Amino acid sequence: MSTAFLAKHSNKLMLSGLLVIVCLLILVSYVWSQAKTADERLLEQRFTLSLINLGQNIDARIASMKLIAKTVANDTHIQNSVMSGFADNQESILVDKLGFLVSEYGLTSASFADKNTHKYWNHEGFLRVLQPETDTWYFAYLASGDSNLVSVYHDKNKHRVDVYVNYQQPDGNGLSGIATSFDGVLDRLNESIFAEHGEIYLVDSLGKIQVHADAEIMSTKNLKDMFSKDIVNNILQPHSTQFIEVNAKGSQLLGASYIPSMNWYVVAYVTKADQ
Numbered sequence: 001m002s003t004a005f006l007a008k009h010s011n012k013l014m015l016s017g018l019l020v021i022v023c024l025l026i027l028v029s030y031v032w033s034q035a036k037t038a039d040e041r042l043l044e045q046r047f048t049l050s051l052i053n054l055g056q057n058i059d060a061r062i063a064s065m066k067l068i069a070k071t072v073a074n075d076t077h078i079q080n081s082v083m084s085g086f087a088d089n090q091e092s093i094l095v096d097k098l099g100f101l102v103s104e105y106g107l108t109s110a111s112f113a114d115k116n117t118h119k120y121w122n123h124e125g126f127l128r129v130l131q132p133e134t135d136t137w138y139f140a141y142l143a144s145g146d147s148n149l150v151s152v153y154h155d156k157n158k159h160r161v162d163v164y165v166n167y168q169q170p171d172g173n174g175l176s177g178i179a180t181s182f183d184g185v186l187d188r189l190n191e192s193i194f195a196e197h198g199e200i201y202l203v204d205s206l207g208k209i210q211v212h213a214d215a216e217i218m219s220t221k222n223l224k225d226m227f228s229k230d231i232v233n234n235i236l237q238p239h240s241t242q243f244i245e246v247n248a249k250g251s252q253l254l255g256a257s258y259i260p261s262m263n264w265y266v267v268a269y270v271t272k273a274d275q
Contacts, residue, residue, distance in 0.1 A: 044243055044272060047255060050193050052241055055257030055266045058185055058202075062165065062261040065178055066148055068105060069167040072098075072112060072176035079174060082114050091126065098123035101178065108162055109179040115142060116173045141166065142175075150262045152182060152202075152210050154218055161186060161211065182211065189213070189266075198270030203256075205263050207232050223267065227254065236265055243268075 072078070078097070081090035098110040102123045111122040118130040118138075132139050141149050149166040161182040168175040190213060194200035202211035207223035223232045231246055235256040243255035246269075253272050256265040 044253070046193065047197075047243055047253065047268065047270060047272075048241055051255055051257045051266060051268050054188065054192060054200075055259050057188070058266060059259045059261045061185070062150060062163070062259065065163075065165040065180065066150075066167065066261060068101065069148075069165050069176045069178050072101070072110070072178070073167045073169050073172075073174035075174075078112060079172070082116075082173060091121075094121055095123065095125050105178075105180070107178050107180050109164075109177070111177045113138070113175040113177075114173055115168065115175050138175075141168065145170070150264075152218075153179075154215055156215060186211065186213070194268040194270055197272070198252075198268065200266065200268045202259075203236075203265050203267050205236065205265075207236060210264065226269075235267070243270075243272075 075097070078094055081087075081094055084090065086094070094112060098112065098121065101107060101110040109122055111120065111127075113120045113130065120127045120130050130138050137151075147167060147170055149164075149168075151164050152161060153164060154161050162179045163182045163185075164177060164179045166175065166177040189195065189200045189211075192200055195213075199213075201209050201213070201217075203209050203223055208219065209217055209221050209223070210219060212218050223236075227246060231244065231254065234240070234244060235254055237256075238258040238260070241255070241257055243253040246252045246254045251271055252269070254267070254269050256267045258265055
């Protein structure tokens with residue numbers, strides 16, 4: 001057998017081996033790419049379901065608070081007391097009712113105002129007559145004609161965030177308000193999958209950030225300061241629950257879930273995978 005013959009067949013074997021290796025590398029790369037894509041899809045689905053779940057939990061809490069506030073404002077005994085000018089011990093009955101709500105539902109405050117006289121009580125007793133110069137929120141609320149008002153207050157001294165839910169009778173004189181700590185919601189946000197992969201916060205219908213882990217950002221920044229107007233308008237839709245890519249590599253995702261009872265959104269900004 002000649003040397004030339006052996007060399008020729010050796011070259012063929014080497015070429016065949018190289019082709020096999022290349023094919024294997026291509027196959028491994030394809031399988032890895034498909035597995036990575038599948039993992040990313042599963043993660044995105046998990047993001048979507050978790051975001052919807054968070055929104056529904058918050059909505060259920062606020063909806064129950066709105067029902068309590070409406071019940072107080074429409075309470076017949078309270079209305080009769082207001083009409084009679086709180087004769088005898090009727091004022092103490094009002095305060096006792098507000099106090100019962102605080103203890104029964106774990107609230108931080110419960111209040112009632114007479115829209116005619118602007119007298120204002122909470123669960124501890126009569127506070128004052130509300131004045132346009134100092135109680136601007138109250139008179140702006142009256143002027144709006146809206147039945148419901150939901151807002152948050154961050155007490156920097158107590159390091160606590162409270163959510164306030166108010167209801168005013170459209171054709172009556174009753175206006176009530178209840179408040180509860182929002183720390184439980186904050187804890188739930190901070191312990192969610194979104195905190196692990198990025199950021200999670202609540203924004204109002206205009207995109208203004210109302211609840212955020214960083215107190216300095218609350219009520220000072222808008223989503224439109226961080227993302228394009230088109231992206232923000234795209235996600236802030238009541239029926240939109242899909243995450244959208246917000247960078248060229250597709251690694252950054254932005255999604256929102258609507259909270260009907262607040263007309264707000266829970267928003268997540270996350271990294272879907274290491275690129």
